[in-house]
Amino acid sequence: MKPLVHPALEDITVEGLLYALSDPVRVRIYAEIAASGCPQICSNFLTVSNRTLPKSTLSMHFKVLREAGLIRSERHGVEVRNVSRCEELKERFGDMVGSILRAYQEQTGRCGGV
């Protein structure tokens, strides 16, 4: 099994971040990780937006979030704990990610959050 790979802050790109967040499942997962403030394990998201995802699909979505630079993942025993890299991202990209999350919250607020 390959170790979990995280890009250095300077290797993160705007396009990569936007791509990672352009998928409804991934933006939902990231919004929850960012909002919760504490580490989230992957299997917390086996059902997301009223839909059950295969483990392999979920694993791939986390990989995309991680390699885009949005989250930091650490193996702890049998599980992988994920936290948002929001502080670093803010340093490099200003309030971009924050304003995306606010717009997303607004949108899910108005159409039921499903």
Place this chain on the structure above:
Amino acid sequence: MKPLVHPALEDITVEGLLYALSDPVRVRIYAEIAASGCPQICSNFLTVSNRTLPKSTLSMHFKVLREAGLIRSERHGVEVRNVSRCEELKERFGDMVGSILRAYQEQTGRCGGV
């Protein structure tokens, strides 16, 4: 030839906007349209980031930007004039698009804008 289709403001989604801007060519085109303030015709972008694009590819990229809700396109004689829908977008999504553009400018600034 089908008429140019624009989504209503309420049909625009965060995910759709992010997807449209997650492509290096499209974010570049959109950044230039938004920065210029005056209508831009498609063929102004036949070379973008030192790369020559086929007309069909360019046409497809404009279609994605248009159908995501980022630009408004109007046929004037033989050409299509494109403007940013930034005012409408600001109304609905706050400063999201603005902060993406600022982060993008910052990034292209630091690595030569190519």
Place this chain on the structure above:
DNA sequence: TGCGATAGTTCGAGACTACTGAACTATTGA
């Protein structure tokens, strides 16, 4: 030490999407 359970990853095949050359439409100007 070995076994079963849990959490997540990798692989590969089929489904889906994107890119682009060729042919097309629409408009203008001579």
Place this chain on the structure above:
DNA sequence: TCAATAGTTCAGTAGTCTCGAACTATCGCA
């Protein structure tokens, strides 16, 4: 009416995504 210009559509290929099956890694327990 014809040629030129601007952009669109089509369709084939190339590339990406999804998800089931098989796998790896770690833990707790006997």
